[in-house]
Amino acid sequence: MVLNMKSIFNYFILVYLCGMLVGSAAAQTGLLRYADRKLAEENYLEAGQGFADAYSRKPTFEAAKGAALAYDALRDYPQAYNWWEKAVNFDQAGENDWLNYIAAANRAGEKDAVFAALDTINASGSAAIKNLRLDSLRQWYGSSANAGLKKLDRINSPSTEFGWVKDRQGRVYFTSDRGGESDRDRKALRIDKGYKYYNKSSDWTGRDYLGIYRKDEDGTIAPFEVPISDVFHAADPYPLQQEDVIFYTVTRDIRRTKNYKVHPEVYFSRLDASGNAVDFKGLPVNAPLEYSVKSPFVDESNKRLYFSSDREGGHGGFDLYYMDYDENFEFQDPVNLGPLVNSSGNETDPFVLDGKFYFASDGHPGLGGLDIFVSDIRDGAFAGAKNLGLPYNSPQDDFGYYETEDKRVLVSSNRPESTGWDDIFEMETLFSRFSALLLECDGEPVTGPLDTSLVRSTDDSNVALSNSGNGMLLGELAPDEDYEMLIRKQGFFAVRDMDISTKGLDADTLEKTYQLVRIPYNTAAYVDLVYYDLDESLIRQDAEVPLNKVAELLKTYSFLNVVVRSHTDARASDAYNEALSQKRADAVRDYLAKFGVDRSRISSEWLGEAELANDCGDGKPCSEEFHQLNRRTELLLLAFPEVGKAYDMPEELKNEDLCDISNIQMPEELPTIYFGFDQSELDLEDMMALEKVALMLRNMLNRHLAISGHTDSRGSDEYNEELSEKRALVVKNYLEGKGIASERLVYEFFGKSRPVNDCEEKPCTPEMHQLNRRTEMILPSIPNPKKNGIKRENQ
Structure with missing residues (x-):
């Protein structure tokens, strides 16, 4: 039968008390007889003093053990430990006396003595000790606790209070x-x-x-x-x-x-x-x-x-x-x-x-x-x-x-x-356990080194945090306090949480989950184009609208810079065209500077005729319309342009799910291409509009485009369906010619079934019919396969 430690301690104490009533054969002195009598009367205070006096005259095992038993009953734990320690040093001491010694050491708070005695007796192979589950003491004493006990000073007194x-x-x-x-x-x-x-x-x-x-x-x-x-x-x-x-x-x-x-x-x-x-x-x-x-x-x-x-x-x-x-x-x-x-x-x-x-x-x-x-x-x-x-x-x-x-x-x-x-x-x-789980956008734990700080608001003291290496931070928080958390990792947005508090916390552990988002360096957030007259670098009136929009975005969003890429057509020498493209880039930079855009946020490239929008080079004859498409400046607004910089989460994006980078990209006003009656060809204005769409798709590789062709209501259903397909395909084919992969372009054609103006019920003007002859383009919403329901804390 396996007995527990405390039961055996109590059992032996009672056995020894009863045994002392009979009297020890060694208790020959008057002091021992007096102490025995007081012990029998349960007058433990005088019994303890009597045994102590007997021991002072002649140290004996019986006197030491009698004093130990008396002070045990008095719950005078230091004295009991002192006398049991004396008792076990006599040869007469057996396993039961050692058990009482360990119990007394434990009650007196002498943990080192408890463990030393356990080690000594365990090494001796004592059967009594092995059956006591004494190792549970090591487990309890070795466990950290997140609570303590404080006395109720206004109730407690030098007397007894309980319940x-x-x-x-x-x-x-x-x-x-x-x-x-x-x-x-x-x-x-x-x-x-x-x-x-x-x-x-x-x-x-x-x-x-x-x-x-x-x-x-x-x-x-x-x-x-x-x-x-x-x-x-x-x-x-x-x-x-x-x-x-x-x-x-x-x-x-x-x-x-x-x-x-x-x-x-x-x-x-x-x-x-x-x-x-x-x-x-x-x-x-x-x-x-x-x-x-x-x-x-x-x-x-x-x-x-x-x-x-x-x-x-x-x-x-x-x-x-x-x-x-x-x-x-x-x-x-x-x-x-x-x-x-x-x-x-x-x-x-x-x-x-x-x-x-x-x-x-x-x-x-x-x-x-x-x-x-x-x-x-x-x-x-x-x-x-x-x-x-x-x-x-x-x-x-x-x-x-x-x-x-x-x-x-x-x-x-x-x-x-x-x-x-x-x-x-x-x-x-005493403290509340704090655990923070750090996850990437795909739900996997964040691994590798982290730079973290958890600061108590009242005194700005730092709380020690341990990093398990598998995305878990652990620490201990004081009760009734507010804290601020900062988590930094190379290549990720910093996470700030100013809403950590143990005030009113009922649970033992305060748990948080943070999503760390990789910084999408050099992500195209917005694109546009401006065009120039032949051999000119002056900003045309039609260029002011897109440039004003770019200036507004740069002033609104601090995390954006603009890349200005200027081009010429293929007429004139390479050197001349490179110089002309530089002038065009400088003109754009100067125009933006008028709006207070710092020059450090503008980077320029002048490419001359090196990147033509069409095949109009090497003396190949082209119409003026095609040359016009080459006289251009591309405007690329890039988010987080400094690769390696530790960006904080911009205020403007704190409510956005940046695991989907399309949330960084500004809304684009996609053009609608309008056609003449019974026509499906593109004119210069259409091609200039589609050049912007192509520029966007080349720089925003996450984007797809939906194209839909339409006609007016005149003509048969079959004829108009075929015509609407041609109108959708002419847009799709143009964009494919600009390097956009076919699988990113989805086209549909609806004939006359989806008019802007219903001309079947009432007569329409030529202008109303014109609005029906169109190809529309939209950017479909992008499903995010990484989205996993992680609750994003304050960032």
């Missing part, structure tokens, strides 16, 4: 022994021991009775008087949230003539408008002279009362039970929660919230003493017991878990930070 709960009016109840020394002559009862009568002057601690206290919303703390007479101890208050009723535990003054024990019972009372108890009724399972009933908790939504009891038929010391009840608080028979919750040790302090069952136990594997555990409630059954670990638990006693509606978590503990014997602590978030 913080809250009623529906906002009043807080807790248990304390802060009564003072005024009633030292009365008989007192130990509520957590055997419940024999003791005189407080010779009790194991000499402490006062336990009582229930209430803190009102104005901060006033006063005793809460239970309406039961002759009560020594009152503890474990639990007020209902839906009715003005409070449950609690009491130990009554029950007098008998023979030696006996008195056990605690659970009662409940109704509260008046001032919050005072006006009546009382005990549970039907109360049996104060037979067993204990304590730690009430009421699950009102299921009308179920939970409690702790050491009645017969349990699994160990104190077990947890429940009883269902009706609207009149008539209770059914008690039901044991079973072996998944109850152990061979003690279970107490039940609490239920959101399908979770919390309780304290010293019988399940833990860090020492009582620990807090949680079990899932599934279909009315309990699914095991999980230790909450650090910081909820410590090597000392941790119990009294309570969670408010606004997620405040309270626990009680006698850990070393306690002001008194037990204190009430509130869970505080």
Whole structure:
């Protein structure tokens, strides 16, 4: 059978205590006999002092172990550790004494001593040690926690305080022994021991009775008087949230003539408008002279009362039970929660919230003493017991878990930070885990080096971030703070997020997903053309409109530069034409400068007759119309023109999906080509318009073009369908002749079926018929195969 560490520790302590009652054969001195007697009386304070005095006169194993056991019972952990350390150095010390030494070292916070002892005993092959799951201590101590405990300074005192709960009016109840020394002559009862009568002057601690206290919303703390007479101890208050009723535990003054024990019972009372108890009724399972009933908790939504009891038929010391009840608080028979919750040790302090069952136990594997555990409630059954670990638990006693509606978590503990014997602590978030997943446009994690900063707003301090290398950044954030994030990576837009905050954060982890977008260097965002007269570089009137548009775009979008590529026709020498094209480029630059466009944003190329728009070179005769097409300047507006520069995301594009570069490209006003009656030929104006379309398609390779041909309503359907196809094809063929791949051009023809003006119903003018004889061009929307539903954070 595999036993757990804490059960064995508790078991051996009890065994040794009983053994000391018989008396050690080695206890020959008067001091040892005196200490033995005090130990039998459970007066552990004087017993510990007696064993210590005996040890000072003659160091013996019996004296050291007796002192260790006494200080264990007193929960004086440093003293207990000191005496167990002495005891295990004697040859008489066995495995059981080493177990007690490890437990004492653990409770005293001497983790190095715990691990050293474990290593030593494990190396010796001890069977007892191997069965204790002691390695769980390494796991718990080695785990980082994102929360800590802070004392409730306005409630805690040098006395004992535990069991913080809250009623529906906002009043807080807790248990304390802060009564003072005024009633030292009365008989007192130990509520957590055997419940024999003791005189407080010779009790194991000499402490006062336990009582229930209430803190009102104005901060006033006063005793809460239970309406039961002759009560020594009152503890474990639990007020209902839906009715003005409070449950609690009491130990009554029950007098008998023979030696006996008195056990605690659970009662409940109704509260008046001032919050005072006006009546009382005990549970039907109360049996104060037979067993204990304590730690009430009421699950009102299921009308179920939970409690702790050491009645017969349990699994160990104190077990947890429940009883269902009706609207009149008539209770059914008690039901044991079973072996998944109850152990061979003690279970107490039940609490239920959101399908979770919390309780304290010293019988399940833990860090020492009582620990807090949680079990899932599934279909009315309990699914095991999980230790909450650090910081909820410590090597000392941790119990009294309570969670408010606004997620405040309270626990009680006698850990070393306690002001008194037990204190009430509130869970505080030390940090929230921060995780940021970085994805590229295709949804794959961003790999490689990153330049990141996460800055706390209040003091501009940097939060350390770890980069897993697979697109995940991890860090820790302080509670109730605002942060700013900056992520940079070579070749990607910087990501800024000024909306990171732990204020009001309920979850343990703040998760973010960022999309890093590659900078589309030198992406054509807009194109246009201007034309010149023969042997001229002056800006013509018809060129002012496109140049004005380019100047406006440059002033509006800081991430754009313009490339000015000037050309001539093939007449005159190469040298002359190169010089003339330079003049034309300079004329464009000077024109844009008048609008305040910095010259650094304008780059010029003068190509002379090197890149003709048509086959009019080498003395080949051409019409003036074809020469006109060569006398031109191409205007290319390029986004993010400095390759390698770390661009921030432009303000103008923050709401755009830049995984689709078409969102960078400015809307183009595509021309409509109009034809004469029964014609399908292009004139000079049409060709100049199509030159711009071709320039756009050559520089925006992601774009496709849809072409549709139409006719007016005159003529037969069959004839007009054929004519509309010719009109669509003449445009398509022209663009293919300019180097545009056929698969990027889709054409359709509709005859007279889609007129601009319906001339069948009413007479049309020649101008109205002209508008129907057309070829239209549109840029279809581009489906983005990389779009994957990533939520883009602020960038």
